[in-house]
Amino acid sequence: MSLRFLFALLVATGFAVQAAHSQTLSLKPFKDELFAYPAALSTGDNGAYTVLDYHEMRDINQRDEVPEKRVRAQYTDPGVRKVQQDLMLKTxxxxxxxxxxxxxxxxxxxxxxxxxxxxxxKQGVDDFTFGGNFNRIKNLMAANNGLYLSPDFPDFGDKGAAQVAALIDHYAQQSPGAKIFVACGSMGGMICWKLAARKDTGGRINGLLLLGSLWDDSFLTSPAFKRRVPVFFGQGSHDVVFPVEKQEAFFRSILAKKSYPTRFVRFETGTHGTPIRMVDWRGTLNWMLTKAP
Known part of the structure; x- marks a missing residue:
């Protein structure tokens, strides 16, 4: 066997192993029974659209020890702080x-x-607010050899997007085989759409999660859209900041493009912050991993 053939075989095997890993990655559970979605009131668009039976009394008052400030202890595992670091990256x-x-x-x-x-x-790593859901994503990443990042940024414009893009670039180089998913709460969605539109991050990210956020028609011509990067929308039906009807219309404009990989979860009677509290991180990310380019 020649050295050239052996080298080619090793390279091909490496690519095959990496591809198989990315195809089969599925996040292991973390307190799934506590964070399971409430009952579905209706579904549509071949399962891409779901209306869930959200109730403030159950999903906030019964779940939280102090409503909206501290979730009950069984929803969290603060031990994950052992692998949490507050860092500064110079770019x-x-x-x-x-x-x-x-x-x-x-x-x-x-x-x-x-x-x-x-x-x-600090919001994105608070273990006790939003029903413990940030603690869940932290534990999901720690238990699955993943990385969770919650950055500061100066604004929701080009400067903020440039800094987030630089952060993504840095950690993508440190973990070249990792799929990258960006979740944006409320106005953070402005940066989500800007990242999708950039040549660098639009060609690198593998999924977007819009949580109580806004829409941007320019996404339909972005590098991320052309790569069919999956998009998840979570929206409360009583969101007075970003009306659910407008986000639903935008979702359907995406879905109409050759069955684009997108999902929409409407939390009936939910408000602006409801999707951050209620999104099923594991279920959503596992779906995205099966669709990620």
């Missing part, structure tokens, strides 16, 4: 303060959360 786009949870090198999956107006990197 050409500026210094980026961010919290990293899990593997900063060699991660199997990377998830970022981008906060909305008035938020900070």
């Amino acid at each position: 050409d786009a500026g210094d980026i303060r961010h919290v990293a949870v899990g593997r900063t090198e060699g991660a199997s999956i990377i998830v970022l959360y981008l906060h909305g107006q008035g938020g900070s990197r």
Whole structure:
């Protein structure tokens, strides 16, 4: 066997193993029974659209020890803080303060959360607010050799997008085999759409989660759209900031494009922050992993 043939065989095997890993990656459970979605009131669009039976009394008052401030203890595992770091990354786009949870090198999956107006990197790692759902994504990443990032950024415009893009670029280089998913809460969605439109991040990210967020028709011509990057929408039916009807219309405009991989979960009677509290991180990310380019 020649050295050239052996080298080619090793390279091909490496690519095959990497491809198989990305195809079969499925996040292991973490408190799934506590974070399971409530009953579905209706479904449509061949399962892509779901209306869920959200109730504030059950999903906030019974779930939280102190409503909207501290979830009951059984919903969290604060031990994940052992692999949590508050870091500063110096880049050409500026210094980026961010919290990293899990593997900063060699991660199997990377998830970022981008906060909305008035938020900070601390919101995305608060173990006790939003029904413990940030603690869940932290534990999911830590238990699955993943990395979770919650950054600060200066604005919701081009400068903020440039810093988040630089953060993604840095950690993508540290974990070249990782799929990258960006979740954007409320106004953070402005950065989600800007990342999709950039040549660098639009060609690199593997999924977008819009949580109580806004729409952007320019996505339909973006590099991310052309790669068929899956998009998840979570929206409360009583969201007075971003009306659910407009987000539903945008979702259907995407869905109409050759059965584009997108899902919409409507939390009936839910408000602006409901999707951040209620999104099923594991179910959504596992679906995205099966669709990610």
